[in-house]
Structure formats: C-alpha cells, structure tokens
Amino acid sequence: MWLALLTAAPAALAAKVAYYDATYRAAFKPGIPHAQVQLDLAGEKLPSKVVLRIDPKRYRNFRSSEPIEVTDDEVTWRPQGNRSSLSYEFVVNHQRSSGSYDSYITPNWALFRGDKLAPSTRVTAARNLRSRTTIEFDLPKGWSAVTPYASSGEERFRIDDPKRRFDEPEGWMLVGKIGVRSERIQHVNAVIAAPEGDSARRQDALAFINWNLPKLLEVFPDFPKRLLIVSAGDPMWRGGLSGPGSIFLHSDRPLISENRTSPLLHELVHVALGIRGDKESDWIVEGLAEFYSIQTLRRSGGIGQNRYEQAVENLKKWARRAPTLFGKSSTGATTARAVLVFQQVDAEIRSLTNNTASLDDVARKLAAKRGEISLTELQEVAQQVAGKPVQSLRREELTKPVVEREP
Numbered sequence: 001m002w003l004a005l006l007t008a009a010p011a012a013l014a015a016k017v018a019y020y021d022a023t024y025r026a027a028f029k030p031g032i033p034h035a036q037v038q039l040d041l042a043g044e045k046l047p048s049k050v051v052l053r054i055d056p057k058r059y060r061n062f063r064s065s066e067p068i069e070v071t072d073d074e075v076t077w078r079p080q081g082n083r084s085s086l087s088y089e090f091v092v093n094h095q096r097s098s099g100s101y102d103s104y105i106t107p108n109w110a111l112f113r114g115d116k117l118a119p120s121t122r123v124t125a126a127r128n129l130r131s132r133t134t135i136e137f138d139l140p141k142g143w144s145a146v147t148p149y150a151s152s153g154e155e156r157f158r159i160d161d162p163k164r165r166f167d168e169p170e171g172w173m174l175v176g177k178i179g180v181r182s183e184r185i186q187h188v189n190a191v192i193a194a195p196e197g198d199s200a201r202r203q204d205a206l207a208f209i210n211w212n213l214p215k216l217l218e219v220f221p222d223f224p225k226r227l228l229i230v231s232a233g234d235p236m237w238r239g240g241l242s243g244p245g246s247i248f249l250h251s252d253r254p255l256i257s258e259n260r261t262s263p264l265l266h267e268l269v270h271v272a273l274g275i276r277g278d279k280e281s282d283w284i285v286e287g288l289a290e291f292y293s294i295q296t297l298r299r300s301g302g303i304g305q306n307r308y309e310q311a312v313e314n315l316k317k318w319a320r321r322a323p324t325l326f327g328k329s330s331t332g333a334t335t336a337r338a339v340l341v342f343q344q345v346d347a348e349i350r351s352l353t354n355n356t357a358s359l360d361d362v363a364r365k366l367a368a369k370r371g372e373i374s375l376t377e378l379q380e381v382a383q384q385v386a387g388k389p390v391q392s393l394r395r396e397e398l399t400k401p402v403v404e405r406e407p
C-alpha cells in the first residue's frame with residue numbers, strides 16, 4: 001500500500017512545479033572586444049529578485065526594463081510582469097596573474113567560460129518555481145558555437161542542471177570560425193574544437209582519447225555524457241584547465257609529456273571526479289587527477305611498466321621538495337607527493353581486502369558525491385571501501401617528512 005503512496009508522491013510534487021523561461025542571448029561582432037548579453041525571463045510567474053555578483057572590470061553597461069541597483073560588486077534586478085530582461089556587456093579578455101589569458105577574443109573567434117559570460121546569480125523565487133534555461137548565440141556569418149551542452153537549434157543550447165532551481169551556463173565555450181571533430185566513445189560524445197588554422201592536433205587528440213577513455217570509464221562509469229575539449233594557442237594559458245563537462249588545453253601541449261604524464265588525461269580525471277578541495281585539500285583533487293592520469297596510461301598500454309616505474313621515480317625526487325601536502329593550491333612537488341600517497345592508499349586497500357577492492361572504488365564513490373572534499377571525508381570513504389581505517393591517510397602519517405618507501 002505504501003508503495004503506491006510512494007509512487008504517487010513524486011507525481012503530486014511534480015504537478016506543483018512551475019517553470020519560467022530564462023534565455024541568455026549573447027551577440028558577438030568581429031573586432032568588438034565584448035559580447036552583448038541579454039538575459040530574458042518569461043513566464044506566468046517570475047523570480048521576485050535576481051542578484052548578479054559582478055567584477056566591474058568584466059561586466060558593464062547594465063540596463064533593464066525595470067529599475068536596477070548597481071554597486072561595485074552586485075547588480076540587483078527585480079523582474080516584473082510576465083516578461084523582463086536585463087542586458088550588459090561582457091568583456092571577454094581576462095589575464096591571469098602569470099600574464100597569460102584564460103579567456104580571449106580575436107576578430108575570428110572567442111574562447112571563454114559560460115560561467116563567466118553569465119555572472120554568478122542568486123535568484124529569489126517561490127520554492128516551486130524553476131527555470132528552463134537556454135543560451136543562444138547571435139554570431140557573424142561563418143561563425144559557429146560549441147558548448148558543453150547539446151545543441152537544441154541553430155547556435156542554441158539547452159542548459160539543464162537538475163540540482164538547481166535556476167540553471168546557469170557553465171564550462172568552456174568557443175565561438176567563431178572553428179574546426180570541430182567529434183566521436184562517440186561508449187556513452188560519451190567527445191567533441192574537440194579549435195579555431196580554424198590553429199595548430200591543435202584534433203585528430204591525434206581524438207585518437208588518444210579513443211584508446212584511453214575506455215580505461216578511465218572503468219573507474220568512472222558516471223562520466224558526463226558530453227565532453228568538450230577546446231584548444232587555442234598563445235596568448236592563452238599554456239596548460240590545461242577543466243570545467244564542468246569541458247576542458248581547455250593549450251594547442252602546444254603534448255598528449256604525453258617527457259615525464260610520462262598527460263595534461264589531457266589529467267584534466268579528463270578532473271571532469272570525471274567533479275570534486276574540489278576544502279581550504280587545505282587541493283592535494284586530494286590534484287593528486288587523484290595525476291594518479292589516474294599515469295594509471296590510465298599504464299592500463300591502456302600507453303606507457304609500459306619500465307616507463308611507468310621511471311615516472312614514479314621522477315615523482316619521488318620531485319615530492320621531496322614539497323614541505324607539506326596541506327595548502328590552498330597544490331602544484332608540482334605537492335601534487336607529486338600526493339600521487340605517492342595515493343599509491344600507498346591503493347596498496348593498503350588492496351592488501352586489506354585481499355585485492356577485492358582498490359583506490360578505484362574510493363575514486364568512484366567520490367565522483368558519485370562530487371562537490372567539496374576534505375581529508376575527513378576521504379578517510380571515511382576509504383574506510384567504507386577497505387573495511388577498516390586506512391593508516392596511510394592518517395593525518396600524522398601525511399604530515400611526516402617524505403621518506404622513500406616502496407608502494
């Protein structure tokens with residue numbers, strides 16, 4: 001009887017949900033360094049208040065059919081009636097502290113993140129009110145757009161994030177005169193795009209993913225259905241950067257570097273895991289990305305046992321230069337040290353479970369949870385998998401100076 005009730009309940013709840021349309025329209029013109037963006041809301045009921053968190057250097061000229069309040073870091077908009085819109089200019093170029101760009105526009109293309117084109121938004125609305133969000137591009141002749149989302153019309157993409165009541169665009173986007181290749185690898189539709197004439201080796205990258213992704217999917221079966229990889233050359237940041245369902249990789253980066261790591265696989269693991277560290281735990285995020293980058297190459301036969309062992313030797317030398325794992329962001333030596341920790345954790349879980357479980361099971365559980373990760377959570381998940389506390393994850397163990405130990 002209560003089974004019938006249970007099945008009836010979600011339907012009753014669903015009936016109460018009301019939707020309104022939220023449409024981001026982004027217009028680009030060659031030679032103009034910003035996009036003209038308009039957010040249109042339409043529906044029987046609209047949110048009562050929309051607050052955008054802004055960086056005044058990147059967003060300007062806010063206008064609306066309703067009165068708006070604009071301060072240095074926020075824009076407050078109170079939509080009215082059944083239809084309301086807000087427009088602004090989005091300055092595409094953005095330089096990192098290193099001087100290279102993580103968002104860039106030329107007369108022929110623009111590369112940026114969807115969650116920058118749309119500033120972070122806080123919506124006040126009735127509890128049952130949800131957005132049906134799309135992003136549409138108004139582009140010069142000969143231009144096209146790729147985003148992490150499936151196309152739902154000409155240069156139009158539907159954004160659906162079931163966890164949110166107001167869906168905002170996220171991940172990497174490339175518009176312009178671009179070349180695109182795509183391929184389906186198991187359940188994943190992989191799309192690789194770069195500006196026309198760019199040196200990015202799209203076919204090589206696709207072949208590389210074709211042979212490595214299946215190994216990664218064995219660890220992460222819930223990998224996003226769509227994967228977008230965008231590349232461009234200088235002055236873009238000379239590395240890889242991942243976003244939801246998408247990756248930027250500088251065109252000049254090799255698929256496998258001299259030290260046997262793969263920047264592309266590293267970013268793919270970030271997409272698969274979808275986790276970020278708390279204030280001291282970036283080493284968990286970066287360590288797992290690098291661990292599975294090297295492991296995937298080994299499992300796919302991309303590197304043999306000898307070259308794998310050399311890679312581990314390199315990591316050991318490098319790790320000695322990391323005074324601690326715990327810090328706001330983990331790079332080079334810290335990440336090398338973190339990879340060695342995960343090797344020990346893997347070995348310990350395998351030995352505690354007679355080889356019936358491994359770090360793969362921990363990583364899979366973390367990917368299912370997603371979101372922020374702390375050492376305590378990692379210890380808990382590892383304990384669930386191993387059946388008892390994992391010694392190599394004890395804080396005392398992790399804070400010891402690095403000594404060479406065989407995994």
Ligand SMILES: [Zn+2]
Nearest residue numbers: 266270286289
């Ligand atoms: Zn990383």
